[in-house]
Amino acid sequence: MISYLIRRVLMLVPVFLAVSVIIFLILHFIPGDPIDNLLKVGSSPAARAEMEARYGLDRPLPVQYAIWLGKVLTGDLGTAIVARRPVLDMIAQALPHSLRLGGLALLFSSVMGIGLGVVAALNRDRWPDRAIMGGVLLGSTMPSFWLGLILMLVFSVWLGWFPVSGARSWTALVLPVLTIGLGGTALVARITRVAMIEAAGKDFVMLLHAKGLSPLRIQLRHVLRHALIPVVTILALRIGWILGGAVTVEVVFARPGLGTLLIKSLSQHDYPVVQACLLMLAMAVMLGTLLGDLLQAAMDPRVRAALA
Amino acid sequence: MRAVLRAFRRPMGAIAGGWLLAMIFVAVFAAWLTPYDYDIQALKEAYQPPSPAHWLGTDEFGRDLLTRLFHGARTSLSVSSIAIGISVLCGMVLGAAAGWFGGRFDRAVTVVVDLTWSFPEILIALILVAIIGPGTTGTMAAIGVAYLAQFTRLTRAQIMMLKGETFIEAARSLGAGNAHILFRHLLPNALAPVLVSAMLATGDAIILEATLGFFGLGAQPPTPSWGAMMSAGSALVFKAPWIILFPGLAVAITVVAINLFGDALIAELDIRARMRRAA
Amino acid sequence: MSALLQLSGVSVAIGKAHLLEGIDLALDRGQILGLVGESGSGKSLTAMAAMGLLPLIGGRVTAGEVRFDGTDLSTLGEAGRRHLRGRRIGFVTQNPMTALDPVQRIGAQIDVVSRLHLGLDKAAARARTLDLMAQLRIPEAAAVAEAWPHQLSGGMKQRIVIAMALAGDPDLIIADEPTTALDVTVQAQILQILAGLVRDRGLALMLITHDMGVVAQLCDRVAVLYAGRLAEERAVGPIFAAPAHPYTRALTLCIPREGMARGSLHGIPGAVPSAAAYPAGCRFHPRCARADATCRATVPALSALPDGGLVACHHAEPGAP
Numbered sequence: 001m002i003s004y005l006i007r008r009v010l011m012l013v014p015v016f017l018a019v020s021v022i023i024f025l026i027l028h029f030i031p032g033d034p035i036d037n038l039l040k041v042g043s044s045p046a047a048r049a050e051m052e053a054r055y056g057l058d059r060p061l062p063v064q065y066a067i068w069l070g071k072v073l074t075g076d077l078g079t080a081i082v083a084r085r086p087v088l089d090m091i092a093q094a095l096p097h098s099l100r101l102g103g104l105a106l107l108f109s110s111v112m113g114i115g116l117g118v119v120a121a122l123n124r125d126r127w128p129d130r131a132i133m134g135g136v137l138l139g140s141t142m143p144s145f146w147l148g149l150i151l152m153l154v155f156s157v158w159l160g161w162f163p164v165s166g167a168r169s170w171t172a173l174v175l176p177v178l179t180i181g182l183g184g185t186a187l188v189a190r191i192t193r194v195a196m197i198e199a200a201g202k203d204f205v206m207l208l209h210a211k212g213l214s215p216l217r218i219q220l221r222h223v224l225r226h227a228l229i230p231v232v233t234i235l236a237l238r239i240g241w242i243l244g245g246a247v248t249v250e251v252v253f254a255r256p257g258l259g260t261l262l263i264k265s266l267s268q269h270d271y272p273v274v275q276a277c278l279l280m281l282a283m284a285v286m287l288g289t290l291l292g293d294l295l296q297a298a299m300d301p302r303v304r305a306a307l308a
Numbered sequence: 309m310r311a312v313l314r315a316f317r318r319p320m321g322a323i324a325g326g327w328l329l330a331m332i333f334v335a336v337f338a339a340w341l342t343p344y345d346y347d348i349q350a351l352k353e354a355y356q357p358p359s360p361a362h363w364l365g366t367d368e369f370g371r372d373l374l375t376r377l378f379h380g381a382r383t384s385l386s387v388s389s390i391a392i393g394i395s396v397l398c399g400m401v402l403g404a405a406a407g408w409f410g411g412r413f414d415r416a417v418t419v420v421v422d423l424t425w426s427f428p429e430i431l432i433a434l435i436l437v438a439i440i441g442p443g444t445t446g447t448m449a450a451i452g453v454a455y456l457a458q459f460t461r462l463t464r465a466q467i468m469m470l471k472g473e474t475f476i477e478a479a480r481s482l483g484a485g486n487a488h489i490l491f492r493h494l495l496p497n498a499l500a501p502v503l504v505s506a507m508l509a510t511g512d513a514i515i516l517e518a519t520l521g522f523f524g525l526g527a528q529p530p531t532p533s534w535g536a537m538m539s540a541g542s543a544l545v546f547k548a549p550w551i552i553l554f555p556g557l558a559v560a561i562t563v564v565a566i567n568l569f570g571d572a573l574i575a576e577l578d579i580r581a582r583m584r585r586a587a
Numbered sequence: 588m589s590a591l592l593q594l595s596g597v598s599v600a601i602g603k604a605h606l607l608e609g610i611d612l613a614l615d616r617g618q619i620l621g622l623v624g625e626s627g628s629g630k631s632l633t634a635m636a637a638m639g640l641l642p643l644i645g646g647r648v649t650a651g652e653v654r655f656d657g658t659d660l661s662t663l664g665e666a667g668r669r670h671l672r673g674r675r676i677g678f679v680t681q682n683p684m685t686a687l688d689p690v691q692r693i694g695a696q697i698d699v700v701s702r703l704h705l706g707l708d709k710a711a712a713r714a715r716t717l718d719l720m721a722q723l724r725i726p727e728a729a730a731v732a733e734a735w736p737h738q739l740s741g742g743m744k745q746r747i748v749i750a751m752a753l754a755g756d757p758d759l760i761i762a763d764e765p766t767t768a769l770d771v772t773v774q775a776q777i778l779q780i781l782a783g784l785v786r787d788r789g790l791a792l793m794l795i796t797h798d799m800g801v802v803a804q805l806c807d808r809v810a811v812l813y814a815g816r817l818a819e820e821r822a823v824g825p826i827f828a829a830p831a832h833p834y835t836r837a838l839t840l841c842i843p844r845e846g847m848a849r850g851s852l853h854g855i856p857g858a859v860p861s862a863a864a865y866p867a868g869c870r871f872h873p874r875c876a877r878a879d880a881t882c883r884a885t886v887p888a889l890s891a892l893p894d895g896g897l898v899a900c901h902h903a904e905p906g907a908p
Contacts, residue, residue, distance in 0.1 A: 029439045138560065138564060141511065143518070143535075143560075154547070245428070262434075266438050278435070285426050286453065
């Protein structure tokens with residue numbers, strides 16, 4: 001198991017390198033020169049060259065990449081060009097907000113989604129199933145920023161239950177978590193339902209019935225246990241989606257976080273910050289796949305046997 | 309194609325298909341359906357809630373929202389379907405080539421596709437629009453690239469699955485060439501699942517277009533799109549909630565309709581197992 | 588006195604498909620009843636009906652009654668039927684490879700039966716499990732109990748399934764083609780184990796099979812099913828000596844005997860029709876050499892044979908003297 005863990009983590013290294021190259025290159029294709037934002041209108045070409053040299057923008061691309069990667073690996077994410085602050089500080093400030101939001105949204109989607117998926121599967125093709133799947137479909141088709149604004153309008157403005165925006169109190173988290181969580185719930189409920197129905201048709205379930213176990217016990221202890229294997233795997237893979245949702249929702253609710261930071265620096269062409277944000281999101285996605293594989297091995301002895 | 313007609317005969321398929329046809333109709337005939345223009349400002353009429361004169365109310369410039377919604381359908385639907393269309397074409401070529409030739413090319417494609425596939429489409433699209441620049445063209449390209457991975461994966465999986473089937477072996481033993489088998493036998497058989505998932509992706513693309521529009525990166529004013537309308541309305545949500553409400557509902561209902569019609573189509577074509585195995 | 592398991596005129600339908608019609612069977616303690624027929628003839632469905640498990644596959648009994656130890660199953664609620672399953676009726680499946688929960692350890696899967704039905708505590712249930720495993724000659728029972736299903740061979744898994752069936756101390760075991768998925772050498776071992784249970788414990792065994800050789804070796808009585816109806820039901824001696832139904836005759840000729848080249852089976856032309864395409868009259872008539880106009884028009888009723896057997900054929904051979 002330990003050797004598998006080491007092998008699995010080592011597999012992430014080339015992926016990380018590939019991602020870092022892509023992130024580095026992409027940013028250099030973005031039109032709009034951050035130096036323009038810093039120079040006063042009508043500055044001399046000499047002043048411009050000096051500025052470029054200060055940020056290392058005058059060197060060849062591979063050199064720039066090597067320097068950048070070296071710094072990133074030692075934890076130095078550079079200085080924001082526009083904000084003129086260490087990028088690491090900005091990330092350190094934003095990350096906890098995004099993690100809290102993403103984590104709670106993930107928790108909400110898992111609990112709600114698995115619960116609704118189980119109820120739907122147990123009542124397959126009867127009205128609770130149709131109602132849940134219908135609601136879930138509707139929930140997944142509303143653009144998240146729109147849903148967020150409507151929730152804000154109803155619960156914060158009309159009913160006054162939650163703060164409109166910001167991140168000063170825990171209650172401010174309710175609507176953002178709900179906004180991301182409804183989309184996630186839809187996904188999880190759908191996968192859970194299909195996985196339950198598929199697992200219920202397996203031979204061993206028939207034998208459990210022949211052993212005289214109660215149907216509810218069979219469904220919850222055995223069928224659900226099986227269905228959770230693909231659900232957890234897919235959920236871990238979708239951590240990226242949850243964070244993607246967080247980007248939009250953070251902007252809508254004016255919450256500090258990676259998403260707000262990303263959108264803001266993207267519009268200001270602040271390369272180092274954008275790069276750092278994308279790296280963080282990429283790392284989250286990679287950790288998600290890792291987590292998915294580990295959970296699958298933890299839940300399924302057959303997978304463990306194949307890895308040993 | 310007969311399956312499309314049969315899908316209409318299912319009750320859900322009929323309702324969903326009816327809504328989609330209606331949306332296409334208003335998108336095409338937007339200019340003749342209401343007495344207003346989408347871009348003429350009438351500041352005296354600004355911020356009117358829904359009324360008999362303006363069924364969905366007016367926006368901050370006094371423009372009729374129903375008119376803008378119809379014209380917005382034109383932009384939103386065409387941008388998302390063209391983007392997905394391009395994405396499907398490229399994805400099928402890439403996926404078919406990878407699945408058919410295998411080897412090092414296949415591995416390279418698979419690695420890149422798996423990498424992009426695990427990233428949320430909205431992030432890929434945001435970065436791409438930042439590179440290409442905002443507007444309908446940039447949006448189309450961004451959506452197209454964002455979904456490329458999905459169609460490449462799906463086509464590749466279908467080709468791999470069909471490759472082992474008896475009728476392909478038979479064609480090969482009869483001396484059919486690579487190109488003949490690929491274009492005459494494999495692609496047509498892989499087509500149904502890919503097209504249905506393209507239809508479902510168009511729904512997601514409409515949401516993506518709206519989200520890019522919300523960030524101000526989609527269609528630029530005065531061109532109405534559902535996303536751009538909601539972007540404008542988001543700042544006024546407390547003052548005039550109807551401005552953002554109706555385009556959002558239009559998106560939600562249209563995407564639900566696409567999903568329901570897609571479900572009916574999947575049932576008619578009997579390809580549920582094939583879609584799931586490839587996902 | 589009625590038998591332990593008694594099916595009288597049982598008909599079963601799934602949705603609109605009427606898959607079993609008027610099945611009469613009886614089985615007593617210490618007896619082995621072979622249920623034979625080609626696939627699609629309704630053997631497994633008969634077993635499901637006997638266990639009250641039809642609702643699981645969307646089926647229902649439309650006529651007749653299933654009695655276990657004198658009690659009509661339909662008068663028991665679902666909870667009552669559940670108390671029969673596992674406790675009084677043990678079930679052995681066709682494919683041991685897929686019969687065990689792959690994410691639960693072997694021991695726990697057997698323990699649960701005696702804990703549930705005999706009210707044993709954890710330790711007592713495990714002791715019973717290990718005892719049963721030893722009786723079934725499973726080596727290193729304690730280690731196997733801690734193993735996962737995927738670590739065992741097919742033959743070993745089938746022994747585990749049998750241990751599960753025995754854990755509730757049942758009166759009847761229903762084995763649905765228990766050896767089809769196993770190696771030939773293992774097949775014999777499993778059949779010996781099952782036959783031994785009947786001999787030593789006085790269990791009743793319903794053995795579903797399509798292997799007439801196995802039937803000849805082990806069974807006391809044989810019920811032949813064809814296309815959802817009973818063709819013939821008799822003691823094993825007379826049915827091989829003088830089969831009354833032409834279908835039974837064809838089946839008995841299918842046993843490969845010594846001196847006969849393998850593969851030269853006296854096969855019957857054609858195949859069992861599907862439930863949607865059952866012919867009128869006797870369902871066997873399209874494949875039968877003796878068929879005439881009566882067979883095509885009239886369903887043959889079950890009639891008693893002099894030796895106590897039953898046959899449903901307009902042209903039944905009278906049976907051996």
